[in-house]
Amino acid sequence: MKRETLVQNIFDKQSFLCVGLDTDVKRIPMFLRNADDPIFEFNKQIIDSTRDQCVAYKPNIAFYESLGPQGWISLEKTLNYIPDSHFTIADAKRGDIGNTSQMYARTFFERYDFDAVTVAPYMGIDSVLPFLEFEDKWVILLALTSNQGSHDFQLQKSIDERFLYEHVLETAQQWGNPDNLMFVVGATQATSLQQVRSIVPDHFLLVPGVGSQGGDLGAVYEYGKNDTVGLLVNSSRSIIYAGSDEHFGAAAANASTLLAKEMRILMAE
């Protein structure tokens, strides 16, 4: 998907919500577990219930992979079911030497036709470039994540007194551009978003951690937005597991509507 299309969708819907499909077979409603493909059945209803409120979907690949070959079939069916109007992110956090990253890129961009894949920066340039060679496809590079462990290395200061995540932002800008490269910045690090924006004013940011992980949407918008909004805020568990019985679709619709409404108000200010 082209950047202009994504931006247009955000303004049309007045929403920058991404719904995370972290679909865990142990957490989906009991009545679905005997379906032919419980994971796909669950995702289908979640997509039907949330598509009007969100602009993107982000399947978490770990959850599908853990089910073996059948999990990849459920993933493919899910991806085919997501409307073309929605931006799709393979949350895979891949990254390896060049020829291996190329293989990962082909998997997610050719075999599965995702718009974007999350990539880990530790191995540097040749682990990222192969993903950037696909037209209208995106790398979403980890910068500052929302978890406790982000303090171990990402927030370590380098010899020029800058954090590692700042170096990642600066260096990666030389590899890609705002049309093919986004960054992951956790919502629990909202005040750092100002600093992130001073380094990457134009790039989209994928912001996980609103909802279950405790991030504050208002602060994310205040510190993270740019002229074209420039944000995709992801919520997974607080939407998809909002309900646990046969009404889980309605519960997900409610949860996503509440977030989208908050976004509409923020965008109108």
Added chain:
Amino acid sequence: MKRETLVQNIFDKQSFLCVGLDTDVKRIPMFLRNADDPIFEFNKQIIDSTRDQCVAYKPNIAFYESLGPQGWISLEKTLNYIPDSHFTIADAKRGDIGNTSQMYARTFFERYDFDAVTVAPYMGIDSVLPFLEFEDKWVILLALTSNQGSHDFQLQKSIDERFLYEHVLETAQQWGNPDNLMFVVGATQATSLQQVRSIVPDHFLLVPGVGSQGGDLGAVYEYGKNDTVGLLVNSSRSIIYAGSDEHFGAAAANASTLLAKEMRILMAE
């Protein structure tokens, strides 16, 4: 596999060779491509031809994943075919927030019963700990890799004048121990192995990059060995693609025998 068993295997065989199964459907001999499961057929013959010379196998997950559900079936058959005597490494370079890393750990340690999985350190402690909770299973954490991009961040100096990879080694030692944690150190960085050994004297190191990537086995052994050898040296393409016709098994046997012979001489010195 327990550490003592791995060490015993290395001394029994006088080899610390790991064969990387980066099996690319486009590079396997033509005559195999019409087999029922060409990837498994190829791996089977490679394993038959190299098992006496090596102590470990390392399937590169990207190559299997790129084939969709069938790739995971080929991977499982391959894993089942590898003798129990051999240490098995899922080269997957995973790493995510806690609940997702737990999912990845279950995939590789429970569903597929690998002995070890490679993990990327960027997201810190909670991305690694879930893998360390499995008995007799191993994390192999990226430290200093063999590719060009290792210079981007791994060799960046922090405020205390130490490289990032040194911090990774120091910090991760608090998470695991020499019985469940190894580190990846590229063979093309052989002189850095001395520095690595000063920080982690007892941990095993997985050393890729000998062969196609140009690393020097003698230097790796000189700078990287410890009392129990403490090395797994991986070679992939220079062994598995040593031949390209129906004699590829014999060619792989030759290539692995040459490396194993070199190891035997080094260990005898």
